[in-house]
Amino acid sequence: MLAVSLALTLLCAAPDQPRNLTVLSEKSRLVFHIVHKLHKIEGVSKGVEGRARVLPDGTAQVQVQAKVADFDSGNENRDAHMKEVVEAAKYPTIVFKGVGAGATLPESGKATVTLKGQLTFHGVTQPLEVPVTLERVDAQHLDAEATFSVSLEAFKVERPELLLVKVDDKMDIELKLSLVEKS
């Protein structure tokens, strides 16, 4: 009886391990969309870094960042102007850090987790809530997609202008991440 109770104690006391995931930079990208009266601009950053951790209690901790200098809209002059207005030399990265409760990694198919956290861009931090769709690719890999909008003025970014007309304040951001689970 004592042996059984001791075994039960050990079983109850043994902690679950957190699950760690890493973003595969070469397969991930961050896309931003900005609208000017004369253009619709789409820029891509392929240098996305990130990690996620799912704790035994189901809490997901996520941190993703991209270098502003890597953004590429297909126009060198426009990209250089964008780096100027976001002060890329002073604030080289855009970072999202968030937490999701009750997160479970899907063993197959898709699952959604809502992350509550903050986005730091141009030296300004704003709260942000992002629903993320996870899709199982294989035993070790997952894809994650998320879309959200931000206000350039909320992050104190001087809206670029062309021919004396400024771009819209709203910037849509798409995250497409490929994650690998590491033990």
Place this chain on the structure above:
Amino acid sequence: MRLSCLLALAVLCAPGLGRAEDAAAAGLGRDGTAGGDAAVALPGAETPADGISAHALAQRAFLSGVLLAQAEAPSQPAGAQQAPPPSLDFDLLDDAAKKPDAAAQAADAERIDRMVRTRRTMLTLHQGLGIATLASLVGTTVVGQLAFNDKYRGGGDTERFLPWHVGLLITTSALFTTVGLLGVLAPVPYEKHFRWDTANIHKMFMALATAGMVAQLVLGLVTHGLDGQLSQVDLATAHQVIGYATLGAMTAGTVTLFF
């Protein structure tokens, strides 16, 4: 998880479970709060020297589990208090080896910031004066055509449009030179790699317009110097064609920026 483990232990090791439940009921008041006549000490208050039996320990483990559940149960209706925001006190990307030298980065940022401010001022002037230059060139071309008609198309050769054409030509040349220098001399804080984008197509057309402006100045002076000679008409025609080509190149260079 913790409560279920304690309960499991209690079931296995405490045969007198009924007595433990009665003690729990007495220990908790009618409103569910701890207290009452049969006060029960929590495990940990006794020491091994007290010689507490496994049975008594199990009973107390059961009771502490019950009290723990009571303590964790909300004392107010759900939703009356908002859950605190999730903690973001973690850094999953903390990699000291990758962190750049902060002092060097700050100095570099300050240098780039100065260049950016200068560039923004110069390119804002470039845009505004560029539009003025295009308007002035349109005027120069129109008045030039009127002067050409006046001299070579039966206008009577009154030369009434020539002073206006020369005046606009000087204004356009001054503006064009200023705008060109603002564009060429603006600092470049961030490295750029060449590709055929709208900015470089704009520069290509403006390079053609520059060649046209220089050719126009030379042709205009030479044509005016041949007044009365037969070859003047040919040179005037060349001046006219290059004038329209220059206007076309400058217009194309401006329109490119719309795409």
